[in-house]
Amino acid sequence: MRATLTALALLLGTAPVAAQTPAAAADAQADRPAKTPGGSTFTAPKAWSLREAPRFAELGAPEGDLKIALVDVGPAPDAKAAVASAWTAYAPAMTRPPKLVTARPPRNGWDERHVVDYEVSPNEKRALFATALRAKDRWTVLLFDGAEATAEKRAAAANLVAQSLRPAGYTRESFAGRQAHAMTPERIAMLRSFVETSMRELGVPGASFAITDRNRTIYSAGLGVRELGRPEPVDADTQFMIASNTKGMATLLLAKLVDEGKLRWDQPVAQVYPDFKLGSPETTNSTLVRHLVCACTGLPRKDLQWLFTGTPKTPAADTFVQLAATQPTSGFGEVFQYNNLMATAAGYVGGHLAYPGTDVGTAFDRAMDEKVFRPLGMTATTFDFDRAMAGNWARPHAYNIDGRPVASVTEAMAFNRSIHPYRPAGGAWSTANDLIKYVRFELNEGKLDDGRQWVSKPNLLARRQPFVPTGEDSTYGMGLFTNSYWGVPVVHHGGSMGGYKSDIMLVPDAGVGAVILTNSDQGQMLLRPFMRRLLEILYDGKPEAAGDIAASAARIKAEYATERKKLTLPADPAAVAALAPAYVNPDLGRITVARGSDGRPSFRFASFGSPMATRRNDDGTTSFVTLEPTVLGFPFVVATEGGKRALIVRDSQHEYKFVEAP
Template identity: 30%
Template sequence: MLRILIRLLTAAILLTLTISVAVAQEDTYEDPQGRYNMPIPENWTVEENDAYTTVQSPEGTIKLYFMVAPLMTDTPDAVAAGWQLVKPDFAAEQASTLEPPSQSPVDSTLVVNYDLGDDNVIYQAVAQVVGDQVYLLLVEGPLTDIQRRQAQITVISTGYTISGTEQTDLTGVEPRTIDAEMTGALEDYINVLMPQLKIPGAVVAIVQNGEIVYMGAFGTREMGSDSPMTVDTHMMIGSSGKSLTTTMMATLVDDGLMTWDTPAQDILPQFEMADAELSEQITMRNLVCACTGVPRRDFEFLFNANSLTAEDVVESLSTFEVFTDFGEAFQYSNQMVATGGYIAAAAGGGEWGNLFDSYAEQLQARVLDPVGMPLTTISFEDVIQRGEYATPHALVAGFEYEPLPLDTERTLMPIAPAGSHWSTVEDMAHYIIMQLNNGTAADGTEVVSAENLLITREPQVAVSADDDYGLGWIIAGYKGLPLIEHGGNTLGFTSDLAFLPDTGVGIVVLTNTQVSNVFNISVRSRLFDLVFDDVDAETDAENMAFTVGVMDEQYALPENLADSVDASVVEAYTGTYTNAALGDIVIELTDGTLTLDAGEFSGAILPLMEEDNPDQVDYYITVDPPVSGLQLHFEETDDGTIHIVAGQGVTEYTFTPVE
């Protein structure tokens, strides 16, 4: 109905008159000339005039301009002309450009980021050339608003489709039987990929038709060591463990101890949001759906992990601001999922003051034992005692990895149900088999009913144009086939679980490196391509070369990063500071090195100089893992005291001196 309305209005009004249509529910906008289409999120506004279409956020602060224009002399000129059309006074300088590989019918793509001298405002352009036409997407908006509505922007940008775009559809194609030849080809691919992406160690397991058909280990447990990775090596799985929690919740629903729609306060009266009305409305389903509007606030457990309890995590939600309306946009909160796990433990008989232990016990009894996952745990002590664990590695400047002390990963313990699980690739393969069997373990044990397990895979909120978030799972697609998946990141490990429910094929990929998602997902995709005999090695290699180049640039040391501090200046910054959400930090100057010590971690601080004035400090950044790249502004107030502003946009925190 919306697309018909837009077309009728366009034909009926003067070309210079703009129309505005507010979208009550997500719909698809189609260009009146049939050149492109895109999804429009709920409550966003579409405006048309003769030369371009504007899509605006509900607040009107974020604007996405779409237009198609003649190519002119070259793509940059077309981009500049586009900006002059929508903003005649636009005069920002280009900060960076990218030319990613393109897919037919697009001949070439150019991405431009701009520098306006204000990090709190974002301008970006994407130009796609098709023949003698250039398809432009221009984006502008405040950083904080873009952070709040990033998922909805992703829905629009990933759904923006130029007419003639081809999509592979494998519906009805029979998967091949996974054999030694196929796994050998996958191993060859992994052995090429690991040095490209500098991965120290990885393990892979593949399941098909209810059986583990392959397990393989690559590299070493620690960079520079001769201790090989094995399929029995313990690694953390991060957010891939969220579905372990929602599976446990499904068993509680089976047993009549709660329902998915039981209000959280009915089970745990201590649960409270900042909004009293919302506190009463939130159900057990809502806690794990990423759809309540509660944003990501990871710093608040990273900076306080040594003192946080499960109960503290639950109580912390009473201070969280809600970014978007209920069910309006994907907002990923580890504290919300952790709270869901802890309240589920209370539904199973756990008591306030013992929620962490109760969660561990019920996860063991309800999921891990019946599935056959003897080495999966949230106990660091059990992992250390067993002694077969990989060393976590942090990604540092220069696109390099370096080992992290194992205890650094303990900062995730307060949010255990959301992502502090340890496991092995074989345990996780057993878990994938249970998922593919819709609740029945490999040995025939019924772990959970198919009815309640499948509810965890029902879409709750859009992540992109093609993907939705369920309850601890991402509901996606692979070349026309349903795909269920979830990745996980800790401070030094990465995981990926994925399966094609209609074909009986699944894969687990674990690494001992931070944010190695490109590697994990590439291995997963190559397996599926092999299974369906649809490998395009040339395109894959081109895409990987581009990705590696981007990562080299993204993680390069900034040219304007100084190698030391001016002790005479930073001496005034030393002392103890506090923030209500992040707690206390200590700024120290020792032997010429400025450091930030949060208790849970510490690291050096260096100044980033102004690009146009290399003698003037722009701001400072942390340079050591696990929290590297954090912006710090030391600001002198009117009374002469120093305040520290850490972070940017919605993740900005102000520290004041402790008297």
């Protein structure tokens, strides 16, 4: 979870109007190649405006409240000076000082890369940052400024711009056409060494990973410990929450049901599950089975409701209650918008079709066990928290406010149990030895280890067909990403719950797949480099992954140190004294405020709680900020509503007001 930002009026139109010229005629309904005035190349997303000035190219989101400017600065003494020069050229009224400047490793022809973050108060609802890139002695700067709601909605397009920005004449690395090496013991040792080193640098206590070819698991191992301060080691049979890696297996259930003739990918959901409703009859009737898992329907994330109110006693059917009150914020197929409730509905519809007349949660569990887990030999994979946590399981960890890794078991697991009523989206537990069997099944395009075709190849591969782009050469299918950025397709998906970060991946051209599971929020910074390192080893790629880890480790320390300075801990006594005993919101439930014997406040939600610090925002408002490591930094802005005390909570596209309880 993270603080949401807000939009101020954009500081645009400050360059002389006479100097601005329209972009060359192009089909704005398709992505198109473009250049900055200085010759750096990038891709302009479809439906975005593009205009040119002597020193910059400006891209505008269709909503009109988000701009990306690519500014040719030329020589500058350093990144901070380059960004200041870019703002002067593009929007001179922007004088807000940088909050933090952090380095990224050289990539894609850039000899230096730096990200400049700015202090943004929650009520601004603004996304604001800059990226400074140097090739030889010349700097190019990307300026990003606009409404955070639009920034989230258009994140895939923004990724496309940033990922495609390269110096003139640079040709990126590609593994296309190369013969992959076999994963020999020596190459496996290289991957293991990378994981061990990365864990130390990032402060990840434990990890487990496995590698497979099309015939067998060729390696699996655990590294580190299950819990800091205790000796029990992680091994390849240690249980981890795999979170959204559940989605690919849930869509595998749907593929099996399509094979059985119990549904069609292009069938309206309401035909197979009449209780399915979205915000309007028109939207409901337009939603086909494949739309439930394509992240292409235009429904935004709406996670706070289940995170704040979900408990193990919440009925599975609550998914459909929440969806009935949800409307898309973009058109079908227009943008990538990840929605966990839709993926949950997909699994429960599958369970209903497999075992009608049974509670959808129970039906889903049974269907997954009988049609996915057992046939694939995944005897350790489960949705049962108590079973998973009964023996060899990895405890969740995260950094505390001082940037030190700590175990966060009680509150983190209470928080994580909120996913159980919505488990098709991310509630499974598994092990490296078990999850690699699923990856091998994907690699073999629906065949079991004994050679039987359990899911037909067409329906298995239908889940990988691109629905919406997520960035440059990256698309989302049905519960699976396909990334062709390095010239060979990598099918993958990540998972994230409190204190657990994981990834699955398969490289069909190489006939190799892998999984990695970690017991730390900082494990998130290991996932993409692990993928990159695997490809480096397979294809003799440039050694970039280690640099990514080193840069991430330095960045995260700088970010925590900077944010720690902004917090008042213990919380400001006057702000604490002004809190109401309890607050309520019709969607997110109740917050109970407790004060310890030392006066320090904590907030209690339906299933978890957190001690709180205070933060004085630059706009004069005060936020109470969570200190529980796995939900660290989430702000509750102090406000009033109808003369009553209130707290405002936001995600990028929704705002919730908690008003003091009567």
